[in-house]
Amino acid sequence: MYRLFLFPEPFPDESLYSLAVRYHRLVSNKSYRQTSRELFGTYSRTCGSVLPCCLGALSQRLEGQYSVAELVETRTLLPLYRPFLSEKAYESAILCMQGTQGTGLKMSLGMTASGLLKHASFRYCEACMQHDSEVFGMPYWHRIHMAAGVCICPIHGNVLLSANLPEGADWRSMFLPGEFASESVLSTQSLDAALAVAKMQFWGLENPQRACDLVDGDFLRLRLTEMGMVHRGRLRELALRNFVAPRLGPGNQEVEYKSVTNSFEWIMCLLRRRRRIVQPFKYYFLCWLLDSGVNDLRKFQRRNFSIVTDRDFTTKHAYCPDKAQVATRRREFKQDKSEKCHDKAGYYWLYRHDSDWLNNYVKHHPFVRSIEAPIDWSVQDARLSKELIDARDEILGDEGKPKKITKTALLRRVSAKYRYLREFSFFPESIQVLEGLLETEHDFQIRKLSWAIKRFSPSKQCATSLIMRFAGIRIRQVSESEVDSLFLPI
Ligand SMILES: [Zn+2]
Known part of the structure; x- marks a missing residue:
């Protein structure tokens, strides 16, 4: 890897x-x-x-x-x-x-x-x-x-x-x-809805668990009830329509807001949960339509309820897992050997349904990176120097077309444990060795030419340009005499 x-x-x-x-x-x-x-x-x-x-x-x-x-x-x-x-x-x-x-x-x-x-x-x-x-x-x-x-x-x-x-x-x-x-994404410079919706979405993004509580606790329904839009369990659609109508107007000029300002029907679909997945933008825009802002979302406390039924809203089940399910999830979570709690099985499930227990568990099981013994940098330096030389030999010994000995090529072949790039001031010897191992373009071309000559055994009469092409050299940095000398052993 x-x-x-x-x-x-x-x-x-x-x-x-x-x-x-x-x-x-x-x-x-x-x-x-x-x-x-x-x-x-x-x-x-x-x-x-x-x-x-x-x-x-x-x-x-x-x-x-x-x-x-x-x-x-x-x-x-x-x-x-x-x-x-x-x-x-x-x-x-x-x-x-x-x-x-x-x-x-x-x-x-x-x-x-x-x-x-x-x-x-x-x-x-x-x-x-x-x-x-x-x-x-x-x-x-x-x-x-x-x-x-x-x-x-x-x-x-x-x-x-x-x-x-x-x-x-x-x-x-x-x-x-x-x-x-660049260009401005809005033509109306002060669109109240846009600022309020942006703030609410930002809150939702940064506090997903609290946003889950908001949705599961049916914030919108409670808000409608407070506003007197629910009568005997039925949503007063006309009253809602009249209330939101003036608020839908200003955003109408903005293309991005057209999908939420052009019609009223999506609001009823969202409230009745007829659409499978609600888009966050639409949800928070509806919060704004109902005169709520980010402070109302922050203040919202989820109330306990399990099943809500009425004639107008669809029957909703706020999912409440039973004790056995919670116990099973907790057991599976604890048995998982992953070091970080985030990575254990069922983390998200517990995050949503058993967050107090999970928070407590995480607090008492912090992820501690293994504490390393004090590092003897001179020993590390000597070891890295040796590994660098071995890496150079490895590159030279690689089959196929030669690879240039570069800093990246060498460092890729040594162990990351040395933290050379982060702590390079502790590696004076390695720095020196590394500098000495790097190959100039000229030397690399000589090596490629030797390889090409060995591999294809061309005669001396063979055009130099042909050898260059075999070796993959476009801009030549070796002299004619150097190329000639490479033919000597043949
Ligand atoms: Zn900004």
Whole structure:
């Protein structure tokens, strides 16, 4: 398994794509293809997506520094969907993102059918860009800015800008905010709904468990009851229609808001749960229509109930597992040998249905990285020097076309335990040895020519250009006499 020698430290709310771009630049890769192979072991077509795949391979390459669950929860938009998905659907979405096949993921989350994807773009906030440049040294992509329906920065209240990529370019250009021309995503500069919805979505993304409580505790129904929109268990549709009508008007000019302002029917579908999966944007927009803001969501306390029936709302079962189920899940969780609680079997299930017990368990079973004995750096240095020489010999002994002895090629063949790249000041001998082992382009060409001559046994009369081609040399750095001398042994 290939491992990564370096990976950027994630910034707050930074998307996975943004991390990939920063990695791409850090190692000065020439193409996305190369970066994708290094990060994911394959050519990933979903790296630019808000729900990227191949995270299993990335986690392995990072040697468990971030588990798949951590990557999903902190670097993608899946947590925003968690309150609207069953346990099974959420876990299968994670499995999908862990693997290499992302086909059907957006469809299974109802994103394709919602029609909201056509407004998706790379968005950023100018104030965030400036702040990030000052504090972190560079701008980066915030995942919340990429969520459907988020048109205003929830932190600064600025209308987001959408990057206009040049003709023929796409996210594989590996770009960061502010590098291409951009345009405002809203024509109305102060759309109350947009700021409120952005703040609520940001809260939902950062607090998925509390958002689950909000949805499971039927916040919307309680809000409607408080507003007097429910009479004897029946929803007063006309009263609701009259209440929301004036609030639907202002957003009508905005293309992204058309799907929620053009009709009233989706509201009834959402309240009656006729659609299988609710889009977070629609849910939080309805919260706003019902005069609720992020502070109301924060204050919401889930009330205990198991079954709610009435004539107008569909019968809903707030899922309450019985004691035996909880006991089984707890047992399976405890028996799992994974070091990190995040990675144990049934973590998500317990997170949702038995969070007090889980929090307590996690608190008493913190993940402690194994404490290493004090390092004798001089011994490490001597060992690494030897390994570097062995690595050089290995490269020289490799079958087939010669490979250049570069720093990367050598370091890939030595053990990562030395932490050479992080602590290189402790490795003076290795630095010297490494410098001495590196091959110049001239020496490499000589080696390739010797190989080509040995392999194809051409006569001296054979055109030099032919040998060059065999050796794969385009720009020659060896003299004619040097080429001649290589023929001497034959
Ligand atoms: Zn901002």
